[in-house]
Amino acid sequence: MTLDYALRRIGFFFLVVWITITVMFFLVHIAPGDPITDQITRMQASGQSLSAGPELIEEYKRQFGLDDPLYEQYFDYLVQLGQGNLGYSVTSFPTKVATLIGDALPWTLGLLFTAMLISWVVGSLLGGLLAWRSTPALARGLMSSMMLFAAIPYYLVALFLLWVFAYKLQWLPTGAARDPLGTPGGALAQVVDTVEHGLLPALSIVLAFVGFWMLGMRSMMVSVLGSDYLQLAEAKGLPERRIFLRYGMRNAILPQVTSLGIYMGYMVAGSILVEVLFAYPGLGKVLVAAVDSRDYPVIEGVVLMMVVATAGALLIIDLVLPLIDPRIRYGRD
Amino acid sequence: MTEDGRRRRLSPAGMIGGLVAVAALVLVVIALVGGGGDDGGEESNEPAANAAAADGEVTRADTLVLGQFRPPTGKIGNPYVAASDALVSDGLHELVYEPLFYINYQTGESEPWLAERYEYSDDNKTITLTLRDDVTWNDGEKFSAADVVFTLNQIVKAKAPFRAANIQAAIRSVEEVSPTEVEIRLKAANPRFVDTELSSNVYTANFIPMPKHIFQGKKFDTFAFFDLGKGWPVGTGPYTLTKVDASSATLDRHEDWWAAKAGVEELPAPKRVVYTVPGPEDTAVSSLETNKLDYAGQSVPTVAGFISARKQNPNLINWDGDLGWLDPCPFSLTINTQNAPWDDADMRWALNAAIDKEQFSQLFNTPGEPTPARSPYPEYPQLTELLDANQALFDANPTLEHDVERANQTFESKGYAKDGGVWKKDGKALTLELNIFNPAALGPVWGDAAQLLSQQLEEAGIKVDLKPGDFNLVASNRAEGKFDAQSWFECGSVTDPWSTLNRYTDAPGNDNAGKWANARYNELVAEMGELAPGDERIGELFREAMDIWLKELPVIPLVQRPTPIVMNQTYWKGWPTAENGYTQPAPWGMNFHQVITRLEPAGGGQ
Numbered sequence: 046m047t048l049d050y051a052l053r054r055i056g057f058f059f060l061v062v063w064i065t066i067t068v069m070f071f072l073v074h075i076a077p078g079d080p081i082t083d084q085i086t087r088m089q090a091s092g093q094s095l096s097a098g099p100e101l102i103e104e105y106k107r108q109f110g111l112d113d114p115l116y117e118q119y120f121d122y123l124v125q126l127g128q129g130n131l132g133y134s135v136t137s138f139p140t141k142v143a144t145l146i147g148d149a150l151p152w153t154l155g156l157l158f159t160a161m162l163i164s165w166v167v168g169s170l171l172g173g174l175l176a177w178r179s180t181p182a183l184a185r186g187l188m189s190s191m192m193l194f195a196a197i198p199y200y201l202v203a204l205f206l207l208w209v210f211a212y213k214l215q216w217l218p219t220g221a222a223r224d225p226l227g228t229p230g231g232a233l234a235q236v237v238d239t240v241e242h243g244l245l246p247a248l249s250i251v252l253a254f255v256g257f258w259m260l261g262m263r264s265m266m267v268s269v270l271g272s273d274y275l276q277l278a279e280a281k282g283l284p285e286r287r288i289f290l291r292y293g294m295r296n297a298i299l300p301q302v303t304s305l306g307i308y309m310g311y312m313v314a315g316s317i318l319v320e321v322l323f324a325y326p327g328l329g330k331v332l333v334a335a336v337d338s339r340d341y342p343v344i345e346g347v348v349l350m351m352v353v354a355t356a357g358a359l360l361i362i363d364l365v366l367p368l369i370d371p372r373i374r375y376g377r378d
Numbered sequence: 379m380t381e382d383g384r385r386r387r388l389s390p391a392g393m394i395g396g397l398v399a400v401a402a403l404v405l406v407v408i409a410l411v412g413g414g415g416d417d418g419g420e421e422s423n424e425p426a427a428n429a430a431a432a433d434g435e436v437t438r439a440d441t442l443v444l445g446q447f448r449p450p451t452g453k454i455g456n457p458y459v460a461a462s463d464a465l466v467s468d469g470l471h472e473l474v475y476e477p478l479f480y481i482n483y484q485t486g487e488s489e490p491w492l493a494e495r496y497e498y499s500d501d502n503k504t505i506t507l508t509l510r511d512d513v514t515w516n517d518g519e520k521f522s523a524a525d526v527v528f529t530l531n532q533i534v535k536a537k538a539p540f541r542a543a544n545i546q547a548a549i550r551s552v553e554e555v556s557p558t559e560v561e562i563r564l565k566a567a568n569p570r571f572v573d574t575e576l577s578s579n580v581y582t583a584n585f586i587p588m589p590k591h592i593f594q595g596k597k598f599d600t601f602a603f604f605d606l607g608k609g610w611p612v613g614t615g616p617y618t619l620t621k622v623d624a625s626s627a628t629l630d631r632h633e634d635w636w637a638a639k640a641g642v643e644e645l646p647a648p649k650r651v652v653y654t655v656p657g658p659e660d661t662a663v664s665s666l667e668t669n670k671l672d673y674a675g676q677s678v679p680t681v682a683g684f685i686s687a688r689k690q691n692p693n694l695i696n697w698d699g700d701l702g703w704l705d706p707c708p709f710s711l712t713i714n715t716q717n718a719p720w721d722d723a724d725m726r727w728a729l730n731a732a733i734d735k736e737q738f739s740q741l742f743n744t745p746g747e748p749t750p751a752r753s754p755y756p757e758y759p760q761l762t763e764l765l766d767a768n769q770a771l772f773d774a775n776p777t778l779e780h781d782v783e784r785a786n787q788t789f790e791s792k793g794y795a796k797d798g799g800v801w802k803k804d805g806k807a808l809t810l811e812l813n814i815f816n817p818a819a820l821g822p823v824w825g826d827a828a829q830l831l832s833q834q835l836e837e838a839g840i841k842v843d844l845k846p847g848d849f850n851l852v853a854s855n856r857a858e859g860k861f862d863a864q865s866w867f868e869c870g871s872v873t874d875p876w877s878t879l880n881r882y883t884d885a886p887g888n889d890n891a892g893k894w895a896n897a898r899y900n901e902l903v904a905e906m907g908e909l910a911p912g913d914e915r916i917g918e919l920f921r922e923a924m925d926i927w928l929k930e931l932p933v934i935p936l937v938q939r940p941t942p943i944v945m946n947q948t949y950w951k952g953w954p955t956a957e958n959g960y961t962q963p964a965p966w967g968m969n970f971h972q973v974i975t976r977l978e979p980a981g982g983g984q
């Protein structure tokens with residue numbers, strides 16, 4: 046990998062981010078409605094006769110820069126972004142967008158990172174075993190049934206889990222990230238409480254994605270099964286477990302690593318429904334609330350995070366893959 | 379390094395183990411730091427010495443858990459900052475702040491609270507407020523006329539005081555006459571100013587006094603007034619906000635509440651109040667069944683959800699049997715009176731006759747009784763009495779009558795002829811652009827509501843151009859007049875009839891989105907507006923104005939909105955019900971203050 050290659054990939058990353066946020070900016074602003082009219086109309090809908098309504102709307106639009114021509118708003122947005130300023134939420138003014146995102150991001154990352162990692166590990170192992178010759182048929186049958194979940198959207202899995210474990214059995218909480226009544230006890234009790242609340246949303250992601258990872262790993266494993274190095278390892282009489290892990294899994298897992306990176310990025314955006322269903326306080330919930338009230342700065346901030354997460358994951362993979370696998374070479378070296 | 383000098387590569391098992399360990403570590407860190415602080419870094423301060431939590435551990439039986447209809451946002455304690463609306467979500471306007479007066483929908487009375495009384499000058503342009511002299515802010519500072527005058531002056535000077543724009547527009551000057559007396563001079567006569575602007579009226583009070591000793595020197599338009607470490611927001615109410623996280627807001631009882639010390643009220647029984655997100659319908663129902671919630675209402679559960687939950691938990695009650703409390707804002711169809719042919723009152727009446735309001739209402743109330751709306755008024759005691767007294771108007775203008783034949787006759791008389799089941803004139807179909815809430819705006823029932831309404835109108839031969847939208851889209855179309863008919867709420871009056879009538883005048887800032895105008899009606903309403911509520915001349919003016927309104931029908935009243943207010947008697951009793959209707963029960967309204975002071979432990983969980 047050359048410096049030139051790395052710079053090109055980084056440049057491409059910024060290009061993707063710029064194009065996406067530009068499209069998003071104009072889409073959001075062109076869409077009908079605006080946060081100020083929304084707030085004022087909601088107030089009127091609750092019985093207020095605002096004799097100074099139009100002036101109020103004009104003043105707020107001026108304060109939030111929404112009365113400028115769209116291209117000026119766009120350039121201002123880019124300048125502010127360049128200075129690391131995501132602006133203020135309109136509906137939660139004077140709270141900064143960065144604060145709203147900063148508060149929600151750890152929940153989203155904590156939930157998604159953990160769930161996705163677990164599903165990747167379990168899915169890859171099961172996928173490898175599914176293709177492995179000496180895996181018992183019964184185990185293969187059981188593992189194959191896990192693939193059913195790959196065909197079901199994760200929010201439907203989430204609804205099913207909610208119904209069984211939260212409504213019917215009442216073993217786990219129906220939503221939120223913590224018990225609103227607080228948790229008596231020390232740090233351990235808080236950890237248990239958080240894990241309890243995260244279990245169902247995480248499980249819905251794990252179950253939905255295990256099948257996906259299994260499919261990917263199985264096909265890769267099948268492709269390495271006839272390889273010379275596997276036959277050599279067997280001929281050398283190496284233990285089965287070692288051949289499976291070191292010669293089979295190790296060579297087949299590379300595309301899985303790539304996919305994991307990509308899906309980590311996508312999942313930040315894809316978690317919205319799960320977060321809404323479980324009232325989980327992550328980025329998805331912030332985005333839904335912002336869209337509902339057309340809170341432009343918050344929508345732009347959250348989407349930026351999602352774009353950076355997705356494009357960033359791809360960039361990291363592009364930069365890291367040549368280091369992981371010597372067979373991969375980019376550039377002229 | 380291995381013995382042979384080669385670097386040891388991590389085995390797949392090692393990699394997997396490492397990743398799992400990292401994942402576990404992330405979980406622990408998230409749990410401990412609370413998601414980096416939730417909404418506000420889990421803003422929390424040590425309970426103040428005078429807060430209930432300081433007395434020791436607060437149990438479930440000491441706690442009132444409210445499934446509030448909006449996620450707590452917190453971080454804003456100043457109700458006047460630009461365009462934000464943080465009051466309802468974390469109990470601030472209900473339990474931390476207090477108004478000068480409460481309007482009680484049930485009794486129709488203005489009940490003094492921080493103020494003792496008010497007096498209007500003969501020309502209704504000057505108001506003298508007399509405040510209580512025994513009120514203290516929860517940080518121990520004395521509440522006085524200086525706080526009221528300071529807040530009003532800040533409102534007047536502010537660029538755009540969000541909720542108080544009307545106050546800003548109306549006030550000429552404010553003066554502190556004494557520590558307990560304030561004189562407010564208005565630009566124009568307004569005998570309702572105290573009721574509509576200085577009292578807890580519909581949902582909240584537009585004027586909430588802020589503590590001068592904290593606000594002085596701060597920028598009024600942008601000061602967040604939120605720092606739990608400093609004890610902000612500070613109010614005069616019975617509770618103090620002690621914690622806000624992403625899922626809930628916690629308020630602890632203020633043991634030194636002025637009203638308890640003054641003998642005005644006893645301390646409320648709940649030592650702690652937790653506002654939390656009820657979640658979707660199933661979650662709310664489950665939480666009510668298992669006593670995790672003491673209250674849920676407004677958006678969830680539905681009537682059916684309440685009935686289902688009550689089967690599992692007989693301690694659940696509603697305001698009135700299966701149906702809930704009537705929301706102050708009935709649903710309606712605003713008709714754009716600028717768009718032909720709906721600029722013709724006869725055509726609007728034909729539209730009204732084409733709608734089966736009973737059937738439409740049944741959608742919302744199932745399995746309860748339908749509650750079609752005869753007028754834009756909520757059927758609260760004083761208003762119902764007034765409407766009943768004018769039944770002759772409704773006999774002459776039967777808004778509740780579903781009469782397709784009447785609609786047919788009207789269309790024929792206007793030159794329309796039926797062709798292929800659709801009324802047509804000059805080759806053009808009679809079309810109605812119907813902008814209606816979608817499920818994302820106000821819940822799943824609106825999907826069915828849109829279909830049903832379209833079906834009813836199409837059966838009457840009207841071609842419906844259905845344009846469902848979320849709240850923002852509907853609001854945007856409303857502002858721009860992009861609709862023929864639009865689903866909306868008719869908020870306004872709760873006791874005195876003037877506010878609702880005033881919605882349809884051409885006064886600036888009114889929510890008269892259909893742009894209906896009638897000069898005589900405007901005169902009547904303006905005249906009524908200059909009379910104090912209860913003035914004997916109001917009845918006559920109302921009759922004439924309502925007669926014009928009904929004949930013109932600028933808005934088609936659809937349904938009264940019984941909102942399930944599900945109250946759980948497992949831990950708390952004394953909830954307001956139709957039988958014991960001491961005040962309106964809505965916990966999202968400022969008057970919830972009057973409910974919590976009457977709640978008593980029910981012994982649940984013992």
